């Protein structure tokens with residue numbers, strides 16, 4: 001099927017992505033070489049500073065305004081008994097995020113990271129993907145455009161997270177459509193379903209793939225048929241960030257599915273994304289592998305709500321603080337490498 005023209009703008013934005021700033025990276029490397037440590041000894045912390053420089057296009061990267069965004073949506077597929085929590089928890093947790101009681105609220109408060117929550121028509125769950133499209137193409141495109149607003153506050157780093165009861169089934173369906181395999185290959189326990197729940201999830205994905213067979217021939221068609229509002233909005237935020245010179249940290253299994261849509265349109269479109277962690281959701285490692293990515297952290301977390309991404313941002317803040325504030329061999333009168 002030809003791609004709906006509603007998607008022309010987003011395809012263009014994903015294809016015409018700006019390159020990173022290698023001059024800025026070279027400047028960071030030059031300073032790093034002068035710091036009082038053996039070369040390379042800060043491992044991926046050194047890469048984090050280069051990542052910020054490359055995608056902020058700044059030889060002196062900043063983290064004055066890091067931001068965690070949580071996109072929240074509800075899913076018709078919860079009618080299939082795919083989650084261990086009821087759908088109303090999505091709205092209840094949104095209130096908890098803003099009232100300061102959620103894990104992400106406390107991570108952000110402790111580490112001085114801004115938190116913004118985007119509620120996406122929670123009273124209007126998407127269509128149940130086992131029997132209808134999640135969203136029509138227009139609504140999918142409009143929600144992608146809405147997600148682009150997330151970078152309007154000019155963050156210098158954006159962490160992309162989500163909340164949505166049922167959405168690990170949605171992420172599994174997207175992965176199965178993009179990469180092949182059956183539901184069983186891509187589902188995990190999400191919020192903690194038992195074996196029967198896991199089987200219902202795998203069946204729901206298989207039925208969704210069968211129902212929409214023949215209509216899954218473009219990543220954005222997959223997003224509309226099998227996705228969700230928060231996945232669309234995360235895709236919009238991710239691509240807008242690239243064009244606004246904002247590096248992105250992607251949270252867990254569900255947020256990775258939004259990046260997978262971008263990657264399937266143009267692999268280079270996610271070069272400005274760092275994958276925060278390997279979630280305990282069982283198929284996350286494979287989803288990362290499909291894109292040639294690895295997670296920065298591996299803490300056995302499976303919370304979502306941007307929590308893994310926020311902790312990766314804490315690592316980035318630490319890395320930049322060291323880069324900016326460590327002494328040089330010269331200033332501290334420490335002898336340099338002798339061989």
Ligand SMILES: O=C(O)c1ccc[n+]([C@@H]2O[C@H](COP(=O)([O-])O)[C@@H](O)[C@H]2O)c1
Pocket residue numbers: 082083084085162163164165166167168169189190191192193251252253254255279280281284301302303304305
């Ligand atoms: O992103 C992850 O790695 C992840 C893994 C397991 C659960 N979650 C969160 O749990 C919710 C979805 O789980 P479920 O069981 O309702 O599909 C949703 O709010 C996600 O943020 C998130």
Ligand SMILES: Cc1cc2nc[nH]c2cc1C
Pocket residue numbers: 085089093162163164191303304305
């Ligand atoms: C309580 C709860 C908190 C969450 N945060 C992200 N997803 C979640 C799912 C549940 C059920």
